[in-house]
Amino acid sequence: xxxxxxxxxxGDSGKEVKLPVYSGTLGPKVVDIRKxxxxxxxxxxxxxxxxxxxxxSKITFIDGEKGVLLYRGYPIDQLAQHSSHLEVCYLLMYxxxxxxxxxxxxxSNITRHTMVHEGLKNFYNGFRRDAHPMATMVGxxxxxxxxxxxxxxxHNPEHREISAHRLIAKMPTIAAWSYKYSLGQPFLYPDxxxxxxxxFLRMMFGVPAEDYEVNPVVARALDRIFILHxxxxxxxxxxxxxxxxxxxxxxxxxxSAGIGTLWGPAHGGxxxxxxxxxxxxxxxxNIEACIRRSEDPKDPFRLMGFGHRVYxxxxxxAKIIRESCHEVLAELGVNDPLLDVAMALEEKALNEDYFxxxxxxxxxxxxSGIILxxxxxxxxxxxxxxxxxRTVGWxxxxxxxxxxxxxxxxxxxxxxxxxxxxxxxxIAKRR
Ligand code: ACO
Numbered sequence: 001x002x003x004x005x006x007x008x009x010x011g012d013s014g015k016e017v018k019l020p021v022y023s024g025t026l027g028p029k030v031v032d033i034r035k036x037x038x039x040x041x042x043x044x045x046x047x048x049x050x051x052x053x054x055x056x057s058k059i060t061f062i063d064g065e066k067g068v069l070l071y072r073g074y075p076i077d078q079l080a081q082h083s084s085h086l087e088v089c090y091l092l093m094y095x096x097x098x099x100x101x102x103x104x105x106x107x108s109n110i111t112r113h114t115m116v117h118e119g120l121k122n123f124y125n126g127f128r129r130d131a132h133p134m135a136t137m138v139g140x141x142x143x144x145x146x147x148x149x150x151x152x153x154x155h156n157p158e159h160r161e162i163s164a165h166r167l168i169a170k171m172p173t174i175a176a177w178s179y180k181y182s183l184g185q186p187f188l189y190p191d192x193x194x195x196x197x198x199x200f201l202r203m204m205f206g207v208p209a210e211d212y213e214v215n216p217v218v219a220r221a222l223d224r225i226f227i228l229h230x231x232x233x234x235x236x237x238x239x240x241x242x243x244x245x246x247x248x249x250x251x252x253x254x255x256s257a258g259i260g261t262l263w264g265p266a267h268g269g270x271x272x273x274x275x276x277x278x279x280x281x282x283x284x285x286n287i288e289a290c291i292r293r294s295e296d297p298k299d300p301f302r303l304m305g306f307g308h309r310v311y312x313x314x315x316x317x318a319k320i321i322r323e324s325c326h327e328v329l330a331e332l333g334v335n336d337p338l339l340d341v342a343m344a345l346e347e348k349a350l351n352e353d354y355f356x357x358x359x360x361x362x363x364x365x366x367x368s369g370i371i372l373x374x375x376x377x378x379x380x381x382x383x384x385x386x387x388x389x390r391t392v393g394w395x396x397x398x399x400x401x402x403x404x405x406x407x408x409x410x411x412x413x414x415x416x417x418x419x420x421x422x423x424x425x426x427i428a429k430r431r
Pocket of ligand 1: 266267268270294295297301302303304305306307308309310358360363364365
């Protein structure tokens with residue numbers, strides 16, 4: 001990290017302060033404002049962190065203008081094409097692609113942890129059958145700390161690593177069981193002969209009475225979805241995990257907080273909304289009217305799966321997922337009219353001045369819902385799939401933060417606009 005300085009004049013006093021300016025390896029420079037308050041008595045105001053780097057990180061880089069997404073420097077399209085989710089987990093956690101020996105050891109560590117404590121099963125029985133699976137996930141993942149006390153010393157690197165492995169390994173089991181519970185079907189134990197996505201598919205769709213054969217094309221597509229969702233730098237859920245972790249909270253509590261944040265429709269729930277919208281459009285002949293609605297400033301309707309806060313060009317993940325979508329539908333022999341609507345809608349929107357001038361392109365959610373639907377994943381499990389893939393991103397950021405010697409508890413300041421100091425009035429004297 002190289003350093004420069006800038007001068008900033010604050011307020012009418014004309015007082016000038018010299019602030020350090022850092023350059024990372026990629027991306028814009030940042031001004032270090034930590035001494036601003038001490039020297040000027042002034043805070044900065046940035047709700048939503050639109051212009052604030054909340055931490056230093058070496059994990060993921062996004063260039064939204066150019067449509068670039070790198071995990072530890074590797075382009076997402078190369079990883080999606082050549083790697084597997086477990087290998088990406090290693091890369092995100094440890095910073096380098098593993099050698100064959102390192103990967104074998106990592107895979108064995110993860111597979112050894114796929115089962116969950118038998119007592120944890122009782123938690124499911126406490127939920128209503130129609131509970132949203134994300135509600136179940138928040139509860140069960142948070143409860144893991146009650147079962148794995150042997151690895152909760154966050155200052156011990158071995159403990160941190162075991163907890164991280166446990167989270168990555170157990171998440172598919174916990175997720176599949178949240179679905180099984182909603183159906184009233186028995187839970188299936190993990191089968192460690194299978195790969196990460198295969199194991200999840202079997203626990204989701206298998207039953208103890210029959211063998212379940214995993215379709216390799218479906219498993220590969222799901223593994224890719226996990227890769228594409230594995231990390232996305234300081235998004236809302238990852239920032240939540242870091243903030244929770246900065247207080248010294250245990251890793252299971254932190255990830256549970258991340259799952260809760262991801263659940264929000266502005267974050268993890270958009271692919272569900274895309275599917276609903278495509279269903280409402282119903283046919284290619286209705287696309288024109290839908291586009292007109294989305295362009296009408298008086299109509300709050302937006303084209304779901306289009307636009308992104310960071311990407312101002314084609315979301316690199318959307319390109320990959322579009323390809324996968326065709327592969328999966330062809331393999332399964334699914335002729336989903338929603339895919340025809342999606343492709344025609346994309347083509348039409350990308351040629352509209354409204355979308356071109358506002359740099360609105362399809363995002364990762366535009367096609368992922370169609371794949372998940374074709375695989376047989378119910379819509380209320382879409383965000384759970386996202387959480388499963390994102391778990392490694394959350395634990396990698398949590399580990400990076402804890403290791404950082406300068407980490408302090410996250411504690412934003414505020415611009416107070418409430419009442420000024422006033423005296424308490426007894427109730428009889430209030431009007
Ligand atoms: N359809 C129609 N118009 C849109 C859309 C859209 N999907 N997205 C943005 N616009 C328009 C806005 O109306 C605005 O127009 P104006 O300049 O005439 O007022 C302009 O484009 C800029 O919009 P902002 O809301 O300022 O853009 P921002 O970057 O803040 O929003 C967001 C990004 C929230 C993702 C937005 O594009 C959106 O609502 N998209 C649809 C929902 C969606 O797909 N979300 C998933 C995001 S990906 C993820 O979270 C994994």
